[in-house]
Amino acid sequence: MNRWVFAVPLERLGEGEPLRVKADDTQVVMIKVDGVIHAVLNRCPHLGCFMHKGQLSGHLLTCPCHDWVFDIRTGQFTAAPEITIPIFPTKVENGEILIDLGGK
């Protein structure tokens, strides 16, 4: 079941600039690449480091702690795709970015 919640005003999210937000009680990293907005849980599945401090290269986000690399489109760890970081659907309505926490 969908549960769309407000994340951040659209104008606050710059292209290629990961932004830490709190949506409801969930810490999320919002990332815009090529105009498409992605939302990733702000917790690395390895040891829980904050992902918003990671390095972004295209669609690849590298965890700042031990350099695990995730594809923000799928959530998959590039070295072992069976390991994933949760991702969330996004949409824009009335100048606001919403994310769907329903699958959380």
Ligand code: FES
């Ligand atoms: S906590 Fe992210 S790679 Fe270790």
